[in-house]
Amino acid sequence: MSSYKDSSDQWQHGIAKxxxxxxxxxxxxxxxxxxxxxxxxxxxxxDEIARKAVxxxxxxxxVSGNKSVVWDFIGGEPFLEIDLIDxxxxxxKKQMFRLxxxxxxxxxxxxxxxxxxxxxxxxxxxxxxxxxxxxKYF
Numbered sequence: 001m002s003s004y005k006d007s008s009d010q011w012q013h014g015i016a017k018x019x020x021x022x023x024x025x026x027x028x029x030x031x032x033x034x035x036x037x038x039x040x041x042x043x044x045x046x047d048e049i050a051r052k053a054v055x056x057x058x059x060x061x062x063v064s065g066n067k068s069v070v071w072d073f074i075g076g077e078p079f080l081e082i083d084l085i086d087x088x089x090x091x092x093k094k095q096m097f098r099l100x101x102x103x104x105x106x107x108x109x110x111x112x113x114x115x116x117x118x119x120x121x122x123x124x125x126x127x128x129x130x131x132x133x134x135x136k137y138f
Contacts, residue, residue, distance in 0.1 A: 015066060015067045015068055016066060016067070016068035016069060016070050016106075016108075017063075017064065017065075017066035017068070017069045017070070018069075018070045018072055019057060019069060019070070019071055019072065020072040020073075020074060021045060021050065021053070021071070021072065021073050021074070021088065022045065022074055022075065022076075023044060023045045023050075023073055023074070023075055023076075023078050023081040023084055023085060023088075024041075024043065024044040024045070024075045024076040024077065024078065024080050024081045025038065025039055025040055025042075025043040025044070025075065025076045026039060026040060026041040026043075026044065026075065026076045026077065026080050027039050027075060027076040027077040027080070027114070028077060028080075028114070028116055029077075029114055029116070036075070036076060039076060044081055044084070045081070045084060047084065047087060047088075050084065050087075050088045050091070051088075051091055054088070054091055054092050054095055055095065058095055058096065058099055058101055058103075059099070064101070064103065067102065067106060068103065068106035068107065068108075069103045069106070069107045069108075070107070070108045070109075070110050071089070071092060071107065071108070071109050071110065072109075072110040072111075072112070073085050073088075073109070073110070073111050073112070074111075074112040075112075077113060077114055077116065077117065078111055078112065078113060079111070079113050079116075079117035079118065079120070079123050080117065082117070082120075082122045082123050082126055083122065085111075085126070086126045089109055092107075
C-alpha cells in the first residue's frame with residue numbers, strides 16, 4: 001500500500017503564493033469528470049492580458065507579500081498554448097529581475113496537463129531552453 005504524502009513535503013509549503021493563469025479553454029479530450037464546461041478554441045489568454053496580470057501582481061504588495069511564488073498554468077490543456085506560456089514565463093522572470101522582486105530567487109512554474117502534448121517539439125523546445133523544466137508525473 002502506498003503511503004500518504006504529507007502536504008508539508010511540498011515546496012515552500014505555507015509560505016508560497018499560488019497564482020493561476022487559465023491560458024485556454026481548449027482541450028483535445030472530452031473527459032466526463034472535467035470541471036471545464038464549454039471547451040472551445042476561441043477563449044484563450046492574450047499576451048497583453050498575461051503581461052497586465054503579471055505587472056499588477058508584482059507591483060501590488062498586498063498580492064505579492066509572500067516569500068515565494070508558484071506560477072501555475074492550467075486550461076483546458078495549457079500546452080496547446082505553449083508559445084504564450086513561454087513568452088509569459090520569460091516576461092515574469094524579466095519583470096521580477098527588473099523590479100528586484102523578492103520572488104526572483106524563490107519561484108516555480110507549475111503546469112497541469114493531460115500529457116498529450118508533452119512530447120511535442122514545441123513543448124520540449126521550451127523545456128530544454130528555459131528555466132521552465134517540466135517534470136513528468138504520469
